[in-house]
Amino acid sequence: MANCFRSLDHGVAAGAGKLGFSGSGLVAHGNTRAQGAPHAIVIGSGFGGLAAAIRLACKGWRVQVLEKLDAPGGRAYVWRQDGFTFDAGPTIITAPFLLDELWALAGKKFSDDVDLRLMEPFYRIRFDDGTWFDYSGDTERMRDEVARFCPDDLQAYERFVDEADNCYQRGFLELGSIPYNTVGDLLGAIPNMLRMKGWRSIFRMACGHFSNPKLRIVMSFHPLLIGGNPLSVTCIYSLINTLERRFGVHWAMGGTGTIVSAMVRLLQGLGGSITYNAQVARIDIEEQKIGRGKARGVTLTGGEHLGADIVVSNADTLWTYKNLVAPQHRRHWTDKRIKGSRHSMSLFVWYFGTNRRYEDVPHHMMVLGPRYEGLLRDIFKHHVVPEDFSLYLHRPTATDPSMAPAGCDAFYVLSPVSHLQSETDWAQKAESYRQAIEQALERTVLPGLKTHIVTSRVTTPLDFQDRLLSYQGAAFGMEPLLLQSAWFRPHNRSEDVDGLYMVGAGTHPGAGVPGVLMSAKTLEMVVPEVHTFA
Numbered sequence: 001m002a003n004c005f006r007s008l009d010h011g012v013a014a015g016a017g018k019l020g021f022s023g024s025g026l027v028a029h030g031n032t033r034a035q036g037a038p039h040a041i042v043i044g045s046g047f048g049g050l051a052a053a054i055r056l057a058c059k060g061w062r063v064q065v066l067e068k069l070d071a072p073g074g075r076a077y078v079w080r081q082d083g084f085t086f087d088a089g090p091t092i093i094t095a096p097f098l099l100d101e102l103w104a105l106a107g108k109k110f111s112d113d114v115d116l117r118l119m120e121p122f123y124r125i126r127f128d129d130g131t132w133f134d135y136s137g138d139t140e141r142m143r144d145e146v147a148r149f150c151p152d153d154l155q156a157y158e159r160f161v162d163e164a165d166n167c168y169q170r171g172f173l174e175l176g177s178i179p180y181n182t183v184g185d186l187l188g189a190i191p192n193m194l195r196m197k198g199w200r201s202i203f204r205m206a207c208g209h210f211s212n213p214k215l216r217i218v219m220s221f222h223p224l225l226i227g228g229n230p231l232s233v234t235c236i237y238s239l240i241n242t243l244e245r246r247f248g249v250h251w252a253m254g255g256t257g258t259i260v261s262a263m264v265r266l267l268q269g270l271g272g273s274i275t276y277n278a279q280v281a282r283i284d285i286e287e288q289k290i291g292r293g294k295a296r297g298v299t300l301t302g303g304e305h306l307g308a309d310i311v312v313s314n315a316d317t318l319w320t321y322k323n324l325v326a327p328q329h330r331r332h333w334t335d336k337r338i339k340g341s342r343h344s345m346s347l348f349v350w351y352f353g354t355n356r357r358y359e360d361v362p363h364h365m366m367v368l369g370p371r372y373e374g375l376l377r378d379i380f381k382h383h384v385v386p387e388d389f390s391l392y393l394h395r396p397t398a399t400d401p402s403m404a405p406a407g408c409d410a411f412y413v414l415s416p417v418s419h420l421q422s423e424t425d426w427a428q429k430a431e432s433y434r435q436a437i438e439q440a441l442e443r444t445v446l447p448g449l450k451t452h453i454v455t456s457r458v459t460t461p462l463d464f465q466d467r468l469l470s471y472q473g474a475a476f477g478m479e480p481l482l483l484q485s486a487w488f489r490p491h492n493r494s495e496d497v498d499g500l501y502m503v504g505a506g507t508h509p510g511a512g513v514p515g516v517l518m519s520a521k522t523l524e525m526v527v528p529e530v531h532t533f534a
Contacts, residue, residue: 037062038533041298041308043280043324046074047090048504048516049314050263051102052523056312057270058105060530064306065272066298068279068469072264074314075468075475078257082455083405084353085255086412091394092119092364093250094243095514099259102517106266113262115253117399122249123364125218126445133218137245150212160209160219160238161245167235168242179492179508179526197235203373205235217372224416226511227344227476229380231373234485243514251363251399283311283324285497293329295499309533310499312523317490317506318343318471318478325497332495342484344476344511345379346419346461348426350434354409354452361409361445363398367391369440380479383418385429391415391437393445408454413437419461420473426460434458477506485510492519493526501527 037060042053045067053063069077075089093099096116103110121136133145146157200208206220222240223233252258264274281301285293297307313320318341321333369375369388378386394412396403404410415437418424434456442449461473470477478484489508494500503519505511 038309038530039064039307040310040312041066041306042312042314043298043320044068044074044314044504045072045260045264045274046314046504046516047076047260047263047513048519049074049312050260050267051517051520052312052314052501052503053272054102054106054263054267054270055520055524056527057267057272059524059527061310063267063270063272064308065267065274066278066280066300066306067274067276069467070276072274072276073257073260076256076260078255078260079351079457081457082353084351084408084410084455085257085403086351086410086457087256087396088349088351088459090256090513091251091396091412093252093256093259093513094240095247095517096250097247098514098517098521101521102263103266106270108266108269110262113265114259116250117253119249119251119363119399121362122244123366124362125221125366125368127214127217127368128370130444131214133214135218137248139245146215149214150210153210153212153215156209156211157215160206161241163205163209163235164238164241167237168239168246171236172239172243179522200235201230201232202235202237203230205238217368221366223480224345226480226515227474227505228480229345229376231376232380233480236485237480249364251396253400253402255396255400255403280315280324282326283313283320283497283500285326285329288498293497295494295497298324310501310527312501312503312527314504316468316470316474316477317502317504319469320502320506321490321496322471323469325500330496333490338471342479342481343419343421343472343474344479345416346464346470346473347459347475348415348417348430348433348437348461349459350411350413350415350437351457351459352411352413352453353404353455354411354446354449355407355454356452357397357407357409358395358446361393361395361398363395365393365395365445367393367441367444379416379418383422385417385422385424385433387436389415389417389437389440391440393441413441417461419475420465424461426462430458430460476511477504480510492522 040056040061040063042049042065045065049065053065057063077088079086079088099110121134123135124132125135126132136142147154202223203220206216210216220230223230223237279301280298282299283295284297284299286296288294295311297305299305318338321330322338368390371388375390378384392414395409397409438449464470464475465473490502490506492502492507501523503523504516507519509515509518
């Protein structure tokens with residue numbers, strides 16, 4: 001990857017507090033009021049891992065977070081180069097109340113640490129013929145946009161909103177925080193699943209309401225934001241539509257990394273610590289008489305053993321089981337079961353900066369190609385990398401000029417691609433694929449782009465596998481199919497090992513910032529109380 005380099009995100013790392021060095025790497029030292037408490041190790045400092053660490057610290061645990069990279073964030077890492085700031089992963093916040101709640105647990109206010117700005121519109125969805133739909137949280141503006149494409153679909157839109165609201169109530173509020181550790185949890189959820197007609201895909205749901213092909217796309221694309229195929233993901237994910245309408249789509253000034261930095265500071269204030277450059281080689285498991293092992297800590301790649309009373313993994317869940325838990329301790333998540341699961345798509349992401357501004361490009365834009373259903377089948381079913389693509393274009397400098405030098409624009413363009421089952425040689429293909437995206441953007445929404453690029457870097461499915469340790473390079477864990485959701489997804493409390501817990505995109509409820517924050521909330525329902533270790 002030409003003109004690319006990796007640098008320590010000093011701004012985020014500094015947010016961890018006073019920095020020092022340990023035998024395992026860089027450590028953020030917090031206070032020591034929990035030194036006598038039982039010890040929890042959290043593997044990974046993504047949104048899910050940091051949220052879990054904060055919640056555990058609030059419950060009285062002594063928490064240590066171990067991070068493979070040189071700064072926190074995981075998929076929400078921050079790249080800084082040539083005066084530009086690029087959020088590596090998440091770019092929007094759709095459920096700020098989950099962050100408000102996290103801060104409130106620590107006796108703080110989220111708004112004191114992070115400045116969120118509401119987007120309007122949320123997204124511009126540009127079709128291949130040059131027409132576009134401005135998707136917003138304003139009911140009347142949405143009605144106007146629907147009518148602009150198909151007046152006859154206005155009543156269909158009202159019915160779609162009602163059904164999405166029902167999915168939000170039953171799927172998010174009533175079922176989203178259930179830990180699903182027993183068959184009873186599953187059986188209890190079935191009536192709501194039936195009421196939501198959860199066996200339908202979200203695309204089929206949209207087709208059942210809308211006659212206009214473009215409106216069917218507008219109302220069904222959301223699962224792509226969490227790694228799901230709209231043609232196969234359950235219609236329950238229409239709840240994202242309601243979540244956005246009720247709570248908005250927000251940008252954190254300074255970038256998503258400012259939230260990560262603030263979470264690190266919050267954890268520090270609660271006595272937690274983070275060790276960077278600390279990759280876990282295995283979870284240490286002690287045999288028990290009852291036939292199940294118990295997690296007793298971890299061993300780092302450098303050979304150092306760190307003992308713990310519980311271990312929480314925010315690493316990719318399938319990767320955790322396959323690579324960190326010895327096969328003899330995995331009766332449920334065997335290698336065969338892991339291999340047979342269906343994985344989310346991966347991503348090709350190009351980060352670039354220009355020496356001019358493109359004022360007519362909004363903060364968030366979907367630049368769609370000529371195909372929708374066919375492209376989705378190529379990515380999710382056939383596992384090929386086709387010549388055409390649809391893109392998510394992020395221009396944070398539309399809202400926040402601090403992300404680039406004066407007079408410049410920062411961009412992030414994302415192309416959904418198959419995970420590594422496609423057997424694509426990304427080391428060979430990356431530059432030609434980037435050039436194809438550059439040409440498509442120059443032809444559609446960024447005229448003269450090639451002559452204005454001043455900084456550039458890319459991320460491919462290989463980076464998800466090798467740098468972020470995601471199984472098969474899948475960017476969002478297991479694909480969120482009906483039979484890979486809730487009870488069928490890897491549980492927050494390990495089915496195989498006592499004292500081992502999961503948070504993040506690969507466990508329940510799933511990917512996306514709201515999903516991983518909720519996984520940490522669900523963790524509280526299954527993790528033991530500190531007094532049980534007295």
